Amino acid sequence: MSSATMGFPKGGVHPPEEKELSLGAELVTVTPPKKVIVPVTQHLGRPSAVVVNRGDEVVVGQVLAEATGPVSAAVHSPVSGKVLKIADGAVIGADRVPVIEIMNNGEDTGLDAFVQKTVSWKDKSSFLDWIRDAGVVGLGGATFPTHIKLMPPKDATVHTLIINGCECEPYLTADDTLMQWKPAEVLAGCCIMAGVLGISRILIGIEDNKPRAIEAMTVAAREGTYASFFDGDVPSFDVQVHALKTRYPQGAEKQLIDALIHRKVGAGKLPFTAGVVVQNSGTAYAAFEAVAARKPLIDRVMTVTGKGVEKPGNFLVRIGTPISEVVNAAGGAKENLKAIIAGGPMMGKSVKTLELPVVKGTSGVLLLTGEEIEEYRERECIRCGRCVEACPVNLVPCDVAAFAEFRQWDRAGKAMECVECGCCQYVCPANRYLVLYNRLAKYHWRRLQK
Amino acid sequence: MVILKAAIFLALLAGFLSVVLVLVSKKFAVKEDPLVGDVEEALPQYNCGACGFPGCAGFAKYLVESRDPGALCVPGGPDLQKKLAALLGMEVKAATPTVAHVFCKGTNSKAKQDGEYFGIQDCVAADLINAAPKSCPFGCLGLGSCVEACAFDALHVVDGIAEVIEENCVACGACVKACPRDLISMIPQGPRVVVECRSKDKGAGVKRYCEVGCITCQLCVKKCPENAIALTDDIIVIDFEKCTLCGTCIEVCPQNTILPAHFVPEKKEEPKEGTA
Numbered sequence: 001m002s003s004a005t006m007g008f009p010k011g012g013v014h015p016p017e018e019k020e021l022s023l024g025a026e027l028v029t030v031t032p033p034k035k036v037i038v039p040v041t042q043h044l045g046r047p048s049a050v051v052v053n054r055g056d057e058v059v060v061g062q063v064l065a066e067a068t069g070p071v072s073a074a075v076h077s078p079v080s081g082k083v084l085k086i087a088d089g090a091v092i093g094a095d096r097v098p099v100i101e102i103m104n105n106g107e108d109t110g111l112d113a114f115v116q117k118t119v120s121w122k123d124k125s126s127f128l129d130w131i132r133d134a135g136v137v138g139l140g141g142a143t144f145p146t147h148i149k150l151m152p153p154k155d156a157t158v159h160t161l162i163i164n165g166c167e168c169e170p171y172l173t174a175d176d177t178l179m180q181w182k183p184a185e186v187l188a189g190c191c192i193m194a195g196v197l198g199i200s201r202i203l204i205g206i207e208d209n210k211p212r213a214i215e216a217m218t219v220a221a222r223e224g225t226y227a228s229f230f231d232g233d234v235p236s237f238d239v240q241v242h243a244l245k246t247r248y249p250q251g252a253e254k255q256l257i258d259a260l261i262h263r264k265v266g267a268g269k270l271p272f273t274a275g276v277v278v279q280n281s282g283t284a285y286a287a288f289e290a291v292a293a294r295k296p297l298i299d300r301v302m303t304v305t306g307k308g309v310e311k312p313g314n315f316l317v318r319i320g321t322p323i324s325e326v327v328n329a330a331g332g333a334k335e336n337l338k339a340i341i342a343g344g345p346m347m348g349k350s351v352k353t354l355e356l357p358v359v360k361g362t363s364g365v366l367l368l369t370g371e372e373i374e375e376y377r378e379r380e381c382i383r384c385g386r387c388v389e390a391c392p393v394n395l396v397p398c399d400v401a402a403f404a405e406f407r408q409w410d411r412a413g414k415a416m417e418c419v420e421c422g423c424c425q426y427v428c429p430a431n432r433y434l435v436l437y438n439r440l441a442k443y444h445w446r447r448l449q450k
Numbered sequence: 451m452v453i454l455k456a457a458i459f460l461a462l463l464a465g466f467l468s469v470v471l472v473l474v475s476k477k478f479a480v481k482e483d484p485l486v487g488d489v490e491e492a493l494p495q496y497n498c499g500a501c502g503f504p505g506c507a508g509f510a511k512y513l514v515e516s517r518d519p520g521a522l523c524v525p526g527g528p529d530l531q532k533k534l535a536a537l538l539g540m541e542v543k544a545a546t547p548t549v550a551h552v553f554c555k556g557t558n559s560k561a562k563q564d565g566e567y568f569g570i571q572d573c574v575a576a577d578l579i580n581a582a583p584k585s586c587p588f589g590c591l592g593l594g595s596c597v598e599a600c601a602f603d604a605l606h607v608v609d610g611i612a613e614v615i616e617e618n619c620v621a622c623g624a625c626v627k628a629c630p631r632d633l634i635s636m637i638p639q640g641p642r643v644v645v646e647c648r649s650k651d652k653g654a655g656v657k658r659y660c661e662v663g664c665i666t667c668q669l670c671v672k673k674c675p676e677n678a679i680a681l682t683d684d685i686i687v688i689d690f691e692k693c694t695l696c697g698t699c700i701e702v703c704p705q706n707t708i709l710p711a712h713f714v715p716e717k718k719e720e721p722k723e724g725t726a
Contacts, residue, residue: 095587405570
């Protein structure tokens with residue numbers, strides 16, 4: 001292990017971590033609900049196409065919607081039962097997208113088919129297809145189809161697989177819990193993805209506020225426990241676990257690459273250009289399940305936390321479960337609940353209701369009380385420059401905001417480089433809505449380019 | 451003496467330079483069609499951009515050079531069309547006089563609200579983060595992006611929805627482009643009947659969040675004697691050309707979504723039932 005001060009060079013913030021709220025409790029498996037709501041599209045890329053009809057009987061893991069192109073992902077049934085309807089429904093971040101409602105018959109027919117077997121390394125050429133067919137997408141939140149990232153362009157030379165176990169968002173502990181719970185499986189998933197890429201170097205980056213996850217992963221890497229999942233000619237892997245400085249946004253792809261291998265990936269460029277592929281630790285586990293058990297992505301680990309919930313913790317939840325059911329499993333919401341945020345506090349989306357389904361990209365839900373949130377109105381920019389210092393991608397957020405505020409869209413093109421991490425808004429003493437201004441500028445800039 | 455010398459020198463210099471200037475201006479004169487100036491003067495000088503050019507000057511130049519019969523200055527209205535036709539000596543398409551219309555009547559009291567939004571006071575911003583205070587995913591956000599886009603003070607937000615002040619509207623279409631929910635369209639001026647809702651939700655959904663939303667019951671479609679009403683793309687649309695302003699749809703609409711504008715529909719005698 002290297003020194004604990006590895007980190008990205010510029011910008012970032014360190015908000016109160018608040019991770020102890022949900023840490024420590026056992027990982028609870030949430031009973032699949034009576035009715036699941038499965039959005040047809042749960043990834044970045046082309047929308048999937050529905051292949052079931054209303055009234056169809058489906059089993060666990062049956063394909064509900066097929067991928068419609070290379071950059072697309074299939075969606076599988078998380079329960080067995082009957083398709084109630086295919087209609088438009090609300091999801092996190094959108095009011096109307098096509099969703100499939102399934103009445104659960106409670107029998108979980110078809111779940112027995114996904115038994116974990118020893119992975120023969122001879123099947124290596126099929127790994128990628130299995131990962132694709134399982135509908136695995138990036139579980140850190142961006143939900144980019146995983147198999148695309150595992151197919152670097154021919155002219156790129158990839159030498160390193162970076163596994164993102166940073167979980168730099170405050171409050172969230174889902175990846176942390178997963179790495180403590182199944183370190184060998186996560187590592188086996190990493191090896192599978194490295195095998196697909198044909199490389200042996202795996203770097204795992206974890207923020208140093210997760211000592212137990214670092215410990216578990218280091219032990220698993222040292223003792224090579226993951227090797228027991230494989231047979232055949234397994235190549236040797238050079239797995240290194242690195243503790244990184246706890247600083248948001250350490251888990252942002254480009255910041256992580258910079259921290260681990262000191263390479264910069266320019267704006268609009270992909271990690272391939274630096275010879276790396278970055279995958280989330282949760283994605284590694286999903287890839288392991290896809291290959292070892294041929295199990296599609298039908299459940300995920302998510303955090304339910306905040307002072308507005310009785311028993312914060314981490315939950316293994318089927319995709320499509322209404323968030324309210326997960327909250328019930330966490331003892332229910334408290335009366336002084338003030339705000340609900342899907343995702344982390346820095347980049348998550350504020351939602352109005354708990355009746356939205358858990359999707360592949362839902363890493364957590366925060367139920368916050370008045371104690372934890374501050375209501376404010378923005379005031380005038382005082383040109384203090386703190387946002388400039390905090391920006392990890394070298395923007396001048398106050399300027400972009402000024403261009404956006406005064407409708408000078410043609411000058412606000414720099415906004416396109418913004419990763420919307422929220423550091424600028426976090427440090428702004430005038431409480432300017434800097435991220436929203438950036439998004440507004442992006443929207444209008446795209447319209448101007450048309 | 452010195453002052454005289456200086457004066458004479460300056461006078462000579464000025465005379466010489468003026469000759470140079472005259473020659474240069476003759477030599478490098480830019481020949482501009484005098485028509486361009488005339489056409490520009492005839493245009494309304496709003497510089498609204500409805501024609502697709504940054505201002506009236508650009509449009510005038512284009513019109514004179516291309517003689518494009520399809521080019522249209524909507525805010526100028528039919529009078530301008532005649533003037534331009536006379537100036538250019540060509541057929542100029544007459545624009546039907548139109549006016550902007552906001553297809554939503556879900557005021558703060560009629561449409562349910564289920565949140566509070568205090569971010570940037572701009573419809574696009576609120577829509578981007580899906581944080582509109584109103585529950586209806588199709589309704590007017592009431593934050594006034596169209597008001598800001600309008601250079602003619604023809605839009606105001608009243609009780610949570612944008613309303614058009616028709617006297618001020620020149621039909622430039624800036625508000626149509628500004629609305630993130632595509633709620634504003636150009637419709638013919640004058641008396642008309644309009645379905646004041648563009649929700650694509652089904653009836654039960656609409657009833658949950660709006661008292662005056664269209665529940666697509668299609669009673670109006672069935673009752674219209676002129677077959678002027680149709681369900682197109684989940685929205686009820688009235689064909690203004692076919693509509694005879696009979697007012698049948700206004701009466702049958704259970705949600706009072708269909709409203710008359712600029713005329714009072716005749717009240718029909720309610721057929722009395724079961725009185726005998």
